[in-house]
Amino acid sequence: RSQPAHNVAIFELPELQTGTHTFQVLAGTVHGIHGRPFDGISGAFEVDTTTHPISTSDLVAYWAFDEGAGTTAKNLGSAGAAANAEQEQGTIGWTTTGQRVGTGSLNLAGNSSLLAASPIPSSATEFTISVWVNPDTDGGYKGIYSGRDNPGNWGINIENNHADIRYGNDAGSSFGIDTDDDSVLASGGWYHLVETWTSSGSRGVGSVYL
Numbered sequence: 001r002s003q004p005a006h007n008v009a010i011f012e013l014p015e016l017q018t019g020t021h022t023f024q025v026l027a028g029t030v031h032g033i034h035g036r037p038f039d040g041i042s043g044a045f046e047v048d049t050t051t052h053p054i055s056t057s058d059l060v061a062y063w064a065f066d067e068g069a070g071t072t073a074k075n076l077g078s079a080g081a082a083a084n085a086e087q088e089q090g091t092i093g094w095t096t097t098g099q100r101v102g103t104g105s106l107n108l109a110g111n112s113s114l115l116a117a118s119p120i121p122s123s124a125t126e127f128t129i130s131v132w133v134n135p136d137t138d139g140g141y142k143g144i145y146s147g148r149d150n151p152g153n154w155g156i157n158i159e160n161n162h163a164d165i166r167y168g169n170d171a172g173s174s175f176g177i178d179t180d181d182d183s184v185l186a187s188g189g190w191y192h193l194v195e196t197w198t199s200s201g202s203r204g205v206g207s208v209y210l
Contacts, residue, residue, distance in 0.1 A: 054101070061119035066104035068094050073106065073114055085116035100132045100190040110142075118147050120154070126198040131156055134190045144193070156193045158184050165195045165208045179210050 056062045059077040063085055067073060071087035090112030099105040106114075120127050133144055138161050146155035146166070153174035157164045163179040184191055194209040 061116075063116075064102045064104075065094070065106040066096075066102045068096055068104050073116075075116070075119070077119065079117075079119040083116050083119040085114035087112070088115035089113045098134075100134070105132075105134075113143070120147060125200065126196075128194060128196045129154070129156060130192070130194045132190055132192055133158065133184075135184060135186050138186050154195075154197075156195055161185055163191075163193050163208070163210055165193075165206075167195075167197065167204075167206050177206070177208050179208065183210060 054062070054064075056076050056078075060079045061075050061077040061083050063073045063075060065073055071092065073085040075081065075083040075085070077083065090109065092112045092114060093107035093109060094104060095107045096104045129145060131144055133142075133156075135142060135158055140160070141164075142158040144156045144158060146153065146157065147168070153166050154168045155166045157166070159178075161182045161184055163184050165177045165179075166174040167177070168174050184193075191210065196207045196209075198205050
């Protein structure tokens with residue numbers, strides 16, 4: 001990434017291993033700089049592909065889904081075993097290959113689910129919900145994380161190839177925010193979906209990240 005005179009040129013690079021790499025661009029046109037050509041740039045950058053452990057010290061709930069078998073997903077956050085997730089419907093599956101984070105992942109077939117006591121108290125004025133998800137089919141509704149009656153409905157879901165983010169309200173229902181059409185597709189692999197909430201008195205602010 002080059003930043004001359006507050007303009008940025010972005011170059012796509014192949015997947016790289018940990019270490020120091022050099023690059024050189026001989027000639028081209030930088031979009032966004034009025035189409036001006038440039039003679040060439042070069043430099044070096046560091047790549048770190050090391051897997052770093054996730055800190056759970058500030059998390060009330062963290063389900064790693066690395067059990068690999070059984071019907072329980074342990075909560076590694078401060079809420080402890082009270083927020084363990086237990087198989088509720090159907091039969092949950094597990095996989096230890098192709099995961100994005102950790103050593104395993106949960107594999108749901110569309111008719112199975114887990115249920116846990118909500119680690120978010122109704123008195124909470126701010127929180128963040130974050131998930132990694134890898135859909136294997138397009139279309140339809142896929143519930144990922146749904147909090148019910150706490151109050152209202154909170155959660156992160158996928159519906160018809162986009163993320164459907166729900167924000168609860170005092171009426172016991174929810175407001176929804178959708179990402180762009182076709183922003184979450186089976187062909188895209190893993191997606192990181194995040195919703196945040198901060199409230200003060202009668203005012204609340206929610207943010208969505210994809």
